[in-house]
Amino acid sequence: MSAVSIYPVAGLPEIVKGAPLPELVMEGLDRLEMSLEAGDVVVITQKVVSKAEGRVVRLGQVHPSARATEIGQRIGFDPRHVEVILSESVRVVREAPRVLITETRHGFICANGGVDRSNTGGKEMVILLPEHPDESASRLRASFQKLSRVAVGVVISDSFGRPWREGQVNVAIGSAGVVALRDYRGRQDPDGYELQGTELAVVDELASAAELVMGKLDRVPVALIRGAMVAGEDRVQTLLRDPATDLFR
Amino acid sequence: MSAVSIYPVAGLPEIVKGAPLPELVMEGLDRLEMSLEAGDVVVITQKVVSKAEGRVVRLGQVHPSARATEIGQRIGFDPRHVEVILSESVRVVREAPRVLITETRHGFICANGGVDRSNTGGKEMVILLPEHPDESASRLRASFQKLSRVAVGVVISDSFGRPWREGQVNVAIGSAGVVALRDYRGRQDPDGYELQGTELAVVDELASAAELVMGKLDRVPVALIRGAMVAGEDRVQTLLRDPATDLFR
Numbered sequence: 097m098s099a100v101s102i103y104p105v106a107g108l109p110e111i112v113k114g115a116p117l118p119e120l121v122m123e124g125l126d127r128l129e130m131s132l133e134a135g136d137v138v139v140i141t142q143k144v145v146s147k148a149e150g151r152v153v154r155l156g157q158v159h160p161s162a163r164a165t166e167i168g169q170r171i172g173f174d175p176r177h178v179e180v181i182l183s184e185s186v187r188v189v190r191e192a193p194r195v196l197i198t199e200t201r202h203g204f205i206c207a208n209g210g211v212d213r214s215n216t217g218g219k220e221m222v223i224l225l226p227e228h229p230d231e232s233a234s235r236l237r238a239s240f241q242k243l244s245r246v247a248v249g250v251v252i253s254d255s256f257g258r259p260w261r262e263g264q265v266n267v268a269i270g271s272a273g274v275v276a277l278r279d280y281r282g283r284q285d286p287d288g289y290e291l292q293g294t295e296l297a298v299v300d301e302l303a304s305a306a307e308l309v310m311g312k313l314d315r316v317p318v319a320l321i322r323g324a325m326v327a328g329e330d331r332v333q334t335l336l337r338d339p340a341t342d343l344f345r
Numbered sequence: 346m347s348a349v350s351i352y353p354v355a356g357l358p359e360i361v362k363g364a365p366l367p368e369l370v371m372e373g374l375d376r377l378e379m380s381l382e383a384g385d386v387v388v389i390t391q392k393v394v395s396k397a398e399g400r401v402v403r404l405g406q407v408h409p410s411a412r413a414t415e416i417g418q419r420i421g422f423d424p425r426h427v428e429v430i431l432s433e434s435v436r437v438v439r440e441a442p443r444v445l446i447t448e449t450r451h452g453f454i455c456a457n458g459g460v461d462r463s464n465t466g467g468k469e470m471v472i473l474l475p476e477h478p479d480e481s482a483s484r485l486r487a488s489f490q491k492l493s494r495v496a497v498g499v500v501i502s503d504s505f506g507r508p509w510r511e512g513q514v515n516v517a518i519g520s521a522g523v524v525a526l527r528d529y530r531g532r533q534d535p536d537g538y539e540l541q542g543t544e545l546a547v548v549d550e551l552a553s554a555a556e557l558v559m560g561k562l563d564r565v566p567v568a569l570i571r572g573a574m575v576a577g578e579d580r581v582q583t584l585l586r587d588p589a590t591d592l593f594r
Contacts, residue, residue: 098353100350100557100558101350102350197592255543258508259508260586260593262585263547264543264544265553266545266550267510277511277512295511295512296514296515297514298556298557300512301553301554301557304550305550307550308349308547308554324557335510335511343439343444344508
């Protein structure tokens with residue numbers, strides 16, 4: 097197995113609704129004197145995908161419900177922000193001062209329903225997750241294929257917290273053209289012992305690896321990963337645990 | 346920010362107690378015609394660190410307690426394996442058929458107290474986590490510094506499952522010479538909005554990135570990460586959430 101390289105793709109302009117993200121990424125690669133190669137994975141942060149898709153809400157136009165106001169007052173959150181979070185969520189998983197963990201309509205369990213108030217191109221705006229992140233990834237992938245004539249993978253990433261450990265890590269919220277899980281179940285290790293329960297969530301590891309070159313404040317919304325050998329056809333949706341077998345609902 | 350590269354360091358022999366891991370890693374790098382450079386991060390899987398430290402138990406010498414036998418029968422696990430898991434744990438967090446999630450003495454919440462039955466150099470053996478993984482990382486780091494005369498970071502990795510999402514990801518269980526969290530709290534994004542709660546668990550992202558070149562069955566127990574610019578002095582222990590503020594205990 098050979099080396100994996102991760103390149104930051106910087107210098108993209110502020111992304112607005114309808115911005116041609118694939119073209120902007122290709123221009124970013126041009127500036128690095130790079131071009132896409134078959135098997136490359138383009139990791140793109142959720143924020144720019146959502147902005148390009150117009151998934152932005154002005155808080156001034158939000159009228160919080162009684163429930164949102166009550167939660168907002170209880171946890172110290174802007175009730176308008178809470179209103180948007182609830183509209184993106186199917187249930188509240190945990191609530192604490194300045195913390196609201198919900199399950200999104202997609203099935204992600206994360207802080208604030210994935211509704212982000214930072215880096216939004218204006219203090220009074222929030223950014224929602226893409227409506228269908230796997231489909232967003234598919235569209236991006238098709239555009240890259242058209243522009244570059246090679247098959248690449250696309251991962252849309254976001255940073256999620258997790259129980260028990262401090263800090264967020266980048267995970268995949270949408271993907272196209274890559275494997276989600278590397279499955280070692282039923283294979284035997286070199287000693288003949290069958291590996292049990294060993295599936296690696298490669299698509300999340302790609303997202304985490306990309307974060308190493310991104311840096312939240314440097315406007316590096318895209319990373320190119322080369323050499324990972326992860327071509328496949330899984331979707332992130334397949335990573336979401338069946339609630340029936342999830343021990344932490 | 347420049348590119349990050351991840352190199353697999355393969356061809357290490359089967360690791361036994363007392364094996365000179367740092368020297369074996371240096372020999373692996375020699376075979377790649379590489380040498381350590383200042384700022385490199387060496388990611389080593391827990392399994393070889395534990396084996397070198399002799400953290401291996403023969404199941405034939407384990408006498409399961411009544412409690413271990415009861416749990417083993419209930420969940421379909423070898424009671425001797427359960428006995429070792431319980432001895433490594435301070436409490437059982439969740440129990441289900443063929444699943445035992447515990448909190449280890451270190452404070453990690455993971456399957457089987459980190460006690461692994463695969464790839465152990467013999468079917469009837471299990472491997473325990475290092476007793477003090479951060480200290481193990483420090484010792485390895487000191488050895489690398491002595492051998493190479495440059496300051497590198499060391500991360501000891503293991504693959505943990507997580508709630509809500511299928512698949513395991515590599516996380517850090519010990520570290521030396523790297524930052525654990527990149528802290529963006531209190532800094533302002535380009536629009537002047539203060540970032541809240543944004544700390545990236547870089548040390549876990551390094552572990553995940555390394556897994557991309559490891560592959561469970563190929564005996565690639567070590568990866569070299571170059572260009573990540575993550576020098577620091579944090580320990581993984583600092584990543585463990587205070588139970589008082591953890592919403593998922």
